[in-house]
Amino acid sequence: MIDQLKQVLVFVEVRYRKNTSFGSPTDTIDQTKQNKLIRTAGHYLQQHDQYEDFICRFDVVGLESDLKYPKITWIKDAFEV
Numbered sequence: 001m002i003d004q005l006k007q008v009l010v011f012v013e014v015r016y017r018k019n020t021s022f023g024s025p026t027d028t029i030d031q032t033k034q035n036k037l038i039r040t041a042g043h044y045l046q047q048h049d050q051y052e053d054f055i056c057r058f059d060v061v062g063l064e065s066d067l068k069y070p071k072i073t074w075i076k077d078a079f080e081v
Contacts, residue, residue, distance in 0.1 A: 009054040011041050013078075016063040016070075025062030026073055034058075034079050056081070 013033075015025035029037075037058060045051055060078040063070040 007054045008057055009051050010057045010059055011037065011044075012059045012061055013037055014061045014063065016067070018065065020064055024073070025064060026060050026075060026078075029060050029078065038081055 013029060015028050017023075017025040017028075041056060041058070045056070057077050058079055058081075060075045062073040062075075064073070065071055
C-alpha cells in the first residue's frame, strides 16, 4: 500500500522578547493564547474551504535578544487541537 502525501497548513505564532528576565518568548504561549489561536484558525478555515482536506499544524517561533542577530527557537507542532 502506498502512503499518500497529505498537504499541511501551518499556522505560525511568532513571539519576540528583547529581555528574557520574565521568561522566554515561547513561554508566553499559555493555554489561553493557544485557545485564541485555535479559534482564529477555525474561523480562517471556515472562510477558506480550499483547505478542507489539509492537516493543520501550529508552530511557535520565539525570537530573543537583538533583532539583528536574534536567538531563534522554532517549535514545530507546538500544541494540538
